[in-house]
Amino acid sequence: MSMTRAACGMLCALSITLAAGARAADPKPPEAKPAEAKPAEKKLKACFIYVGPVGDLGWSNAHDEARRLAEKALPGLETQFVEAVPEAQGLPVIDRLVKSGCKVVFTTSFGYMDHTVEAAKKYPDVVFAHATGFKRAPNLATYMADFYQVYYLNGLMAGALTRSGKVGYVAAFPIPELKRHISAFALGVTAARPGAVVNVKWINSWFSPQKAREAAEALMVEGNDVLAFTEDTATVVQVAARKKVPSFSHYSPMHRFAPDFVVSGQLVHWEKIYIDFLGKVQSGAYAAGKLKDVDYWWLLREGAVELGAQPGMAINPKHVDALKKAQMTVGGKQVPVHDRVMELLKDMSSPDPKFDPFTGPLKDRNGVERVPAGRRMSVEELNSMQWVAPSVMGPVADEPK
Numbered sequence: 001m002s003m004t005r006a007a008c009g010m011l012c013a014l015s016i017t018l019a020a021g022a023r024a025a026d027p028k029p030p031e032a033k034p035a036e037a038k039p040a041e042k043k044l045k046a047c048f049i050y051v052g053p054v055g056d057l058g059w060s061n062a063h064d065e066a067r068r069l070a071e072k073a074l075p076g077l078e079t080q081f082v083e084a085v086p087e088a089q090g091l092p093v094i095d096r097l098v099k100s101g102c103k104v105v106f107t108t109s110f111g112y113m114d115h116t117v118e119a120a121k122k123y124p125d126v127v128f129a130h131a132t133g134f135k136r137a138p139n140l141a142t143y144m145a146d147f148y149q150v151y152y153l154n155g156l157m158a159g160a161l162t163r164s165g166k167v168g169y170v171a172a173f174p175i176p177e178l179k180r181h182i183s184a185f186a187l188g189v190t191a192a193r194p195g196a197v198v199n200v201k202w203i204n205s206w207f208s209p210q211k212a213r214e215a216a217e218a219l220m221v222e223g224n225d226v227l228a229f230t231e232d233t234a235t236v237v238q239v240a241a242r243k244k245v246p247s248f249s250h251y252s253p254m255h256r257f258a259p260d261f262v263v264s265g266q267l268v269h270w271e272k273i274y275i276d277f278l279g280k281v282q283s284g285a286y287a288a289g290k291l292k293d294v295d296y297w298w299l300l301r302e303g304a305v306e307l308g309a310q311p312g313m314a315i316n317p318k319h320v321d322a323l324k325k326a327q328m329t330v331g332g333k334q335v336p337v338h339d340r341v342m343e344l345l346k347d348m349s350s351p352d353p354k355f356d357p358f359t360g361p362l363k364d365r366n367g368v369e370r371v372p373a374g375r376r377m378s379v380e381e382l383n384s385m386q387w388v389a390p391s392v393m394g395p396v397a398d399e400p401k
Contacts (some may be wrong), residue, residue, distance in 0.1 A: 155188020
């Protein structure tokens with residue numbers, strides 16, 4: 001995990017062409033005048049720190065794809081990245097990047113939060129942005145392309161497809177982000193299949209194919225006949241497919257790894273945030289001293305996330321018929337799960353969504369009311385969420401009683 005790799009890319013510099021014009025018949029041709037020079041592009045070096053390898057097919061890979069898209073979209077932008085940086089070693093890497101000339105630093109994992117705050121104090125003229133965190137400063141913004149809406153939709157489909165009423169979930173770390181996503185998924189499962197449960201196994205790693213395989217295999221042995229996950233490999237979908245178990249992919253399009261069994265998944269478009277943020281840095285709208293209130297919380301309506309087994313495929317066609325046959329109760333009426341998924345996807349992708357998975361009344365699995373009737377959880381509450389939904393099974397660290 002100590003191996004790093006940096007890659008820099010520069011856009012072509014503008015050239016200034018000198019144009020001279022003269023009439024051959026003139027004994028003394030007029031003096032050549034240089035063409036008006038175009039304004040030079042404003043150069044900006046932005047650097048990214050990844051917790052996993054860029055080939056992980058998950059979180060870090062998605063950020064790196066977005067980095068490349070941002071570099072293509074913004075003339076004058078140069079980028080660099082360091083991969084596979086343990087969260088406890090974030091600060092030395094930030095120091096190295098700042099000394100190399102990075103004017104913007106993106107730290108892309110929750111565990112980098114305190115190191116990013118420390119670095120922001122140490123380098124007040126550098127722009128910092130931290131993904132998934134909640135601590136900000138005059139030169140430190142926060143951002144998130146969040147999946148909780150998409151997890152709910154995938155939960156609906158998982159609840160429709162399980163025959164045992166047991167859905168397995170392979171999870172990395174019990175941080176608020178995962179508790180939010182697992183709970184949204186579980187709320188979807190029970191909406192489609194009342195009484196069903198979501199069994200969680202924690203692997204305490206973002207990138208460990210071996211641990212993910214062992215957890216997925218154990219969940220299937222225990223009778224879970226649908227699998228979902230939050231970790232950064234395609235292992236779970238591959239292991240599930242060998243047993244002909246439906247699964248839901250995470251972050252990257254994983255349909256190609258199990259085309260018969262990946263039902264849908266969560267897809268991310270971090271480039272939507274990076275292009276907007278870096279464009280504003282280039283224009284001067286964002287700068288050190290102006291970022292304390294800058295927090296991106298972009299969802300389906302902003303196009304930062306997508307429901308799908310792969311881009312443009314919200315639901316794998318191989319599973320559409322089963323989801324159309326499965327019925328669930330909505331407002332006292334029976335409706336196909338497929339239709340409910342598509343209805344809510346359209347609503348939550350609109351400018352003013354009417355539905356939100358975390359609308360009360362909601363209790364946690366200890367029976368404590370967390371969201372009163374008629375109220376939606378705030379972004380702050382979602383970002384600091386420690387409780388889990390009632391149908392989540394298994395130990396959960398830092399769970400309030």
